[in-house]
Amino acid sequence: MNQDWISFQEMFYPRKRARSVSQDVRAPIYLVEDQGLVISASSEGEDLSPWLGLPVQEAIERYAYLSKDRKVVTFTRQDVDRWILESTTHPNFYEQVEFLRQQAAPQGGTQFNPHFVIQAMNSWWGKVLPSAYGIYLSIQPPAPTSSAATSGSAAAAPSQAGVPPVKHLLMLVRRGKFDQFHEPDLSSLGNDRRHRPDHVVKYLTEKHLVPVQGVFVSANEWQEWADAANAARAGNPWRKVAQSMKANRTQLVPFRWGVASLIATRAFL
Amino acid sequence: MYGGESNQQSSGAGLVKSETPANCTDSLGSSVYPIQLLVNYWEIKPSLMKARLNSLLRMGVTHVATFIPWQAVESDISHTLVRFLQAVSERKMTALLILTPEVGVHYANSGLPKDIFNKPENTAKHPGDGPVPVSLPPNAFTLPSLSSPEFTKRYHNFLSRMDTILADIGKSQPQLLASVTSVLTGSFWKYYRSARSASQNPKTVFGGLAGDYSSCAELAYRQQLENYYNQREFMYPNPSSANRWKTRAMEELNRRWFSQQSEDVFRNRSTQFVRKKASDVSVAQVELFTPEADPGYQYSQFFQLLSGKSADFNKLSDLVDEASTRASCVGNSRTASFVHWTSMGGFATLSDPEKQFLILKSLLLMGGQGGGMLIDESQWFNLSNSFRSRAEALARSLSHQEMTLSTQSLYLTAHLWSSSAAASGNAELWGDLWKQTGIHSRMVASVDYVMKDREAKLLLVDPSYIMTRETIQRLTDWARTGRVVVMPRNAFYSEAARTELETVFAQNQNPQKVMNINLGIPYQLHSLDDGKLVIYELPESANAVAWQRFVQSVLSVAEIKQDVGSSDARLNLISLVRKEGGLGLFILNGGSTSVAADILFSGEVTVSDLALSLTSEQRAAQRTAQQVDNSEGSDPSFVPSNRFGLEVPPCGVLPVAVHGMGVEAEERKAAALTSDLMKTHAIEAARNELAGFNESDDFEATWS
CATH class of the missing domain: 3.20.20 (TIM Barrel)
Structure with missing residues (x-):
């Protein structure tokens, strides 16, 4: 499968273990209205079913304790239906979702924060990077010793008791759009070569005929970067990436000065 | 307790499922x-x-x-x-x-x-x-x-x-x-x-x-x-x-x-x-x-x-x-x-x-x-x-069918995936039925399904259902086995179906077998052997309350009642009938905060932890403990009551075994009622036949 949404989601949007008890009180409230009545209402962690069937303004006023100091974003049913139908003309789910977000954005409709890596790939990096390129992310299991963390073995390591299996994802970008994202098939590489990052990246480059940048990082570091991106005060995730690269905990294979410069730019400027 | 627990890293072997379909x-x-x-x-x-x-x-x-x-x-x-x-x-x-x-x-x-x-x-x-x-x-x-x-x-x-x-x-x-x-x-x-x-x-x-x-x-x-x-x-x-x-x-x-x-x-x-x-x-x-x-x-x-x-x-x-x-x-x-x-x-x-x-x-x-x-x-x-x-x-x-979800009532509709047709105004019979019977009602679109059902005591027919002669025959046969069928009087009967229905009415020559009732929605109640047939009118302007009352009345005609309830509407109750007797009651809280509430029963029952019962190796131990405690009567979980307080955490599912409900409880209640009636009749007969009889006398002393 060329667009493996499950692997993409697992890589960039890991599952939640605990239910968030304290909701973000500033999370927006989304409404769909039809002929002035609320037919759908949602806000994370809230049960807004009492809003259904009420006139929009009355619902907002009646439940002012919920909507006070919060953005209430209202869409008309016709618009939403039209956008959803139009989204089906796009080739894959990633682009379909991006289309919906673009349509909803003028009404302040999207609060979505993409993963910082995806955000960077969709930014001005697109003007610097080649028109077609690949990024191979290999997330290693948390190492039991410090030396194992730097081994950067490419393929799925034998599973250890209590240790999650390694995740890996190849993303191919062509003309600024995600063309493919999936776990690559490395079965044709021998057992020895599959554990050598340089061989893996070379194989993927030759197979897909685009330059592929390999990034080999431990699961702990990957999670730390994501946490830093989510929490405003925890620090710039790119700075953590740069520090990790400097300490050799994260490997770029092959090492490309251009890519390192892009990361450094994000980290320190 | 099921759910509401913090997750642990998934590792190790799961349980083997060796069921062969x-x-x-x-x-x-x-x-x-x-x-x-x-x-x-x-x-x-x-x-x-x-x-x-x-x-x-x-x-x-x-x-x-x-x-x-x-x-x-x-x-x-x-x-x-x-x-x-x-x-x-x-x-x-x-x-x-x-x-x-x-x-x-x-x-x-x-x-x-x-x-x-x-x-x-x-x-x-x-x-x-x-x-x-x-x-x-x-x-x-x-x-x-x-x-x-x-x-x-x-x-x-x-x-x-x-x-x-x-x-x-x-x-x-x-x-x-x-x-x-x-x-x-x-x-x-x-x-x-x-x-x-x-x-x-x-x-x-x-x-x-x-x-x-x-x-x-x-x-x-x-x-x-x-x-x-x-x-x-x-x-x-x-x-x-x-x-x-x-x-x-x-x-x-x-x-x-x-x-x-x-x-x-x-x-x-x-x-x-x-x-x-x-x-x-x-x-x-x-x-x-x-x-x-x-x-x-x-x-x-x-x-x-x-x-x-x-x-x-x-x-x-x-x-x-x-x-x-x-x-x-x-x-x-x-x-x-x-x-x-x-x-x-x-x-x-x-x-x-x-x-x-x-x-x-x-x-x-x-x-x-x-x-x-x-x-x-x-x-x-x-x-x-x-x-x-x-x-x-x-x-x-x-x-293994050790627990099953019972069906108390059926709703026969023309199309399973459409909403039920409006009876009049915005009233929906199905909505009222579901509100009052919850998970024990089923919407079906097949008369064959109805005929095969052995549990349901009531069948409501949606106002949009096309009634044919064969449908009338089959549904009245179903009713005759001691159940209640509720049908609308509307224009969606074929002439043959109408004729068949008139034949059924004509067979009930005894006026005592037909009752005309109007609690807002007029309907006729016909006795059919052991069962009943209800034909209701569809008035043009009847409010939602009238329809709710109508559904309540047909439920009572069918002797369907809710034996379990909760004092807090935020809790959902799913009661399953257990093969070994009693109920398996699951109390669900889908909210984001804990809910403390009382679970109310129509009669006195005892409760215990169902989760233990579901684990086979502990089941025998629990039975032994139950026998010992029943004889001693000291374990507080076996003190009968009709009201139990509990607290369910957010996203929690609390499993409770209820003893003293279900078929055996019904039979016990019926036996108790019969016993009381017999006692009353015996005393009355004695008063009539025996001169000087006084029910406050000491009978033992008299007979001795």
Whole structure:
């Protein structure tokens, strides 16, 4: 499968273990209205079913304790239906979702924060990077010793008791759009070569005929970067990436000065 | 306690499920194990097939389910499916093969051939005249029309091909087929609704009229309409009598009938195609529902995609509630209802406690009726070991029918997936019935289903149901066995049906057998042998309260009452009848805060921890302890009461065993009542016959 949404989601949007008890009180409230009545209402962690069937303004006023100091974003049913139908003309789910977000954005409709890596790939990096390129992310299991963390073995390591299996994802970008994202098939590489990052990246480059940048990082570091991106005060995730690269905990294979410069730019400027 | 627990890293072996699916039956006994783990065989590289199945086997999985994407079979040059079946058989595992096109399949266009979508005439349209989108990865698409001749022809070719593949395997490797069950489902019919109508009525997620209104369906509808009303039934007393059924005023009625009939024909034909050559392969009829793909969830999903936050947990929970009330059948066989939780949609974004809650709810509501839950194996093994163990214990108990969800009342409708027709104004009989009986009511669209049911005491007929002579005969026969049938007096009777009904009334010559009652909705109550027939009027202006009162009164005529309730409406109660007596009561809190409430019973009962009962090795110990404590009477959990206080955490499911309710309790109550009556009569007889008798005298002293 060329667009493996499950692997993409697992890589960039890991599952939640605990239910968030304290909701973000500033999370927006989304409404769909039809002929002035609320037919759908949602806000994370809230049960807004009492809003259904009420006139929009009355619902907002009646439940002012919920909507006070919060953005209430209202869409008309016709618009939403039209956008959803139009989204089906796009080739894959990633682009379909991006289309919906673009349509909803003028009404302040999207609060979505993409993963910082995806955000960077969709930014001005697109003007610097080649028109077609690949990024191979290999997330290693948390190492039991410090030396194992730097081994950067490419393929799925034998599973250890209590240790999650390694995740890996190849993303191919062509003309600024995600063309493919999936776990690559490395079965044709021998057992020895599959554990050598340089061989893996070379194989993927030759197979897909685009330059592929390999990034080999431990699961702990990957999670730390994501946490830093989510929490405003925890620090710039790119700075953590740069520090990790400097300490050799994260490997770029092959090492490309251009890519390192892009990361450094994000980290320190 | 189930659910509401913090997750632990999933590791180690899960419990072994070694249930071997039997042939499809129409009994409530589950021929399909309640927990089905979904494996996408086409995503497993052929060279890694064995290793993948070995890893599942190591985790204790011996039984898997897989969709068979149509396109995957048509382009299967590597024979991946056969390799998969071989690998399953070699490991003595079993596999369910879901042949019918379904939503929520991790394959482009849910596995449908792309060229089917190139022609607009093949696209389904909901009653609002718009295409029906399904917004799930790997790509959102619009549903095709199952009435399209091109689609149907290719689909039947696909089924024939599958039949041939399985038959060929059976010739060369007969032992391989023993491990395979073909599954046929309801496909896309239930999703032919607009998101607008599904959302407009806040009381139901299956709101509005459902059905395919594409040009292909329109053509088929006109043809079927002519054929149906050309029957002698509708041409009595003269051929022109059929014309009144084809007027515009009858359009909605006829559409409901046609939609249901189309689905029934589709399912029956599918069954014929998969049994032509591979007749040895078991076939299971399943009603598969994917809440994340339902039109009622579409706007919630839109919000979730915009925000990137969690899915609408409450909406998903409501969808499971409503889907559990729909009961379908194929021919004479009841289908097993399954809920499908995907790894791609909103379910995957929920927290672990929320997922656990929905899983348990699906198991209780669907598994209690012989169905269960289909879940991606990666989602399943992401959950904690302890939760999986408890869910497995519950599933085993349900599959052995140690606990079942009882049916108290049935609602016969013209179309299972449309909202019930309005009785008058905005009143909906089904809505009132469901509110008062909850999970113990079933909506059905087949008289065959009604005839086979042994549990329900009441049947309400939807005002939009077309009544024929045969329907009247069958329903009155059903009523005569000690049950209550409630039918509307409206224009949707054929003349033959009207004549039949008059015959039934004429047989009740005794005026005492007919009562005229008016509590807002006038109705006639007829005695039919051991049962009753209620014919109600449809007044033009009756308010919702009058209809609620009407439903309450027919429930009391049928002697249906709620034995269990909660003092807090935020708690949901699911009560299952236990084979060994008593009830298994599950108290669910889907909210985000703990709820402390009282559970109220109609009589005095004792309660204990059901979770212990579900673990077989502890069951014997508990029985021993129970016997000892009963004799000593000291254990506080066995002190009878009709009210118990408890607190349920958020996303919690509290299992409680209730003793002293159910059939045995009813019999005890009846015996106590009889005893009291006999005592009263004896005293009265003694007073009349014995001079000087005084009931306050000491009888013992007298006789001594």
